[in-house]
Structure formats: structure tokens, C-alpha cells
Amino acid sequence: xxxxRRDLIPHISLAxxxxxxxxxxxxxxSTFHEKLxxxxxxxxxxxxxxxxxxxxxxxxxxxxxxAKAGTIAHLDDEVDRVxxxxxxxSIPLLALGPTDPYDIRSVLTIVKVNNELERxxxxxxxxxxxxxxxxxxxxxxxDTFRVMANSVLGMLRDxxxxxxxxxxxxxxxxxxxxxxxxxxxxxxxxxxQEKVAKGTISASFAFRLLAVTKSLERxxxxxxxxxEQVIYLExxxxxxxxxxxxxxxxxxxx
Numbered sequence: 001x002x003x004x005r006r007d008l009i010p011h012i013s014l015a016x017x018x019x020x021x022x023x024x025x026x027x028x029x030s031t032f033h034e035k036l037x038x039x040x041x042x043x044x045x046x047x048x049x050x051x052x053x054x055x056x057x058x059x060x061x062x063x064x065x066x067a068k069a070g071t072i073a074h075l076d077d078e079v080d081r082v083x084x085x086x087x088x089x090s091i092p093l094l095a096l097g098p099t100d101p102y103d104i105r106s107v108l109t110i111v112k113v114n115n116e117l118e119r120x121x122x123x124x125x126x127x128x129x130x131x132x133x134x135x136x137x138x139x140x141x142x143d144t145f146r147v148m149a150n151s152v153l154g155m156l157r158d159x160x161x162x163x164x165x166x167x168x169x170x171x172x173x174x175x176x177x178x179x180x181x182x183x184x185x186x187x188x189x190x191x192x193q194e195k196v197a198k199g200t201i202s203a204s205f206a207f208r209l210l211a212v213t214k215s216l217e218r219x220x221x222x223x224x225x226x227x228e229q230v231i232y233l234e235x236x237x238x239x240x241x242x243x244x245x246x247x248x249x250x251x252x253x254x
Contacts, residue, residue, distance in 0.1 A: 048160065052075070064137060072127075073128070116229075127216075133208075142188060155224075162174065
């Protein structure tokens with residue numbers, strides 16, 4: 001049996017092999033950034049997918065298009081599938097050991113935005129289900145609702161753009177519009193209550209209208225959550241909402 005004498009093993013200084021250490025680390029970092037780039041592309045496509053689904057759901061309510069509403073659940077299945085894939089791909093990225101704060105925030109942002117998009121799709125499904133239950137109706141959708149719906153679609157479009165381009169300025173503009181959506185909702189609720197009291201619209205129509213309005217408000221909330229994440233990604237700061245409205249990002253240490 002061979003025995004190895006410790007004094008026969010030459011001493012190797014770590015300082016003498018910097019290239020070996022560097023060569024070991026660079027492929028890990030390169031793999032991280034390659035996978036992160038692919039994941040970013042996936043989340044951007046998911047945002048486009050959710051926008052398309054939401055637009056179709058809102059159009060189906062405007063037009064009381066039962067056929068179009070019937071396609072939303074199938075589109076949502078695809079959103080759910082991609083949602084799981086993105087989440088499963090995100091967590092192992094952190095195991096690659098990124099140390100740069102921006103890289104870490106990038107992964108966390110993808111995970112959180114992925115969840116927001118999935119919830120937006122769920123709200124769109126709720127709108128489509130209202131159409132499928134309601135069918136045809138002769139009662140007129142109020143103009144304020146149409147303005148609110150188009151505004152929410154605009155928020156979703158711009159929140160997706162802010163994420164795709166890492167644009168904190170666009171994200172801030174979306175946040176500033178949140179109070180406007182709340183104002184639309186309040187006006188729609190009051191108007192529906194008055195019309196039900198006067199007998200100019202049915203209680204069932206008002207109930208369905210308010211249910212869809214609530215779904216739109218939730219979509220707007222998820223858009224603002226996405227934009228808060230974009231601001232956090234780019235600045236490392238936390239966006240806080242106060243009773244008086246949106247304020248500039250505040251440092252986590254504040």
C-alpha cells in the first residue's frame with residue numbers, strides 16, 4: 001500500500017494561480033447573465049400575452065361577445081403554464097451566487113412581476129365570466145366605464161413597457177394615474193346606485209357592472225405594483241404610497 005509523505009507534496013500558493021480561480025468564476029457569472037436575459041425575455045412576452053388576454057376580455061364585455069369571452073379561459077391556461085415555468089426558472093438563478101445588488105433585484109423583480117401578471121389574467125377571466133353569465137343585454141354601458149376600461153388598458157400597456165425597457169420614468173407616470181382610476185370607480189358606483197333607485201337600470205345589470213369595475217380596479221392595482229418593482233429595480237429604493245398620493249422613492253434606510 002502506497003503512503004504519501006506530506007513533505008514530498010510541493011506547496012502551491014493560491015497567489016500563483018489567479019487564472020485558475022478566475023476561469024472557474026467567469027463561466028458561472030456568464031451563465032447567470034445568459035439565463036437572466038432569457039428569463040427577462042420570457043417575462044416581457046408574458047406581459048404581452050396578459051395584455052392581449054385582458055384586451056379581449058374587456059372587448060367581450062363592451063360587445064357582449066360570448067364567443068370571444070369563451071376564449072379567455074383557454075388563453076389563461078397558457079398564462080398559468082408560463083407563470084409556473086418562470087417561477088421554476090427564477091429561483092435556481094439565485095443559487096448561482098450573484099453578488100451584484102442589481103442582479104439580485106433583477107431576479108426578485110421577475111418573480112414578483114410574474115405573480116402580478118398572473119393575477120391580472122385572473123381578473124380578465126372574471127370579466128369574461130361575467131359576459132358568459134350575462135349573455136345579451138339591452139342596457140347601456142356608461143361612458144365613464146368605457147373611459148375607465150381604456151385607461152386601465154393604457155396602464156397595463158405602459159407598465160409592460162416600463163418593465164421591458166427598465167424605465168423608471170414611465171413607471172412613475174403609471175403610478176400617478178392610480179388616483180384617476182379610483183375616481184372613475186367612485187363615479188361609476190354612485191351613478192349605478194342612482195339609476196337603480198330611479199329604475200332606469202336593473203339591479204342585476206348594476207351588480208354585473210360593478211363586478212367588472214372592481215376587476216378593472218384590481219388590474220390597475222397590479223399595474224402599480226409592477227411599476228413599484230421597476231422603480232425598485234432601477235433605484236434600489238422603495239416606493240411608498242401615502243394618503244396624499246404617490247411620492248418620490250424613499251431609501252430603505254429612511
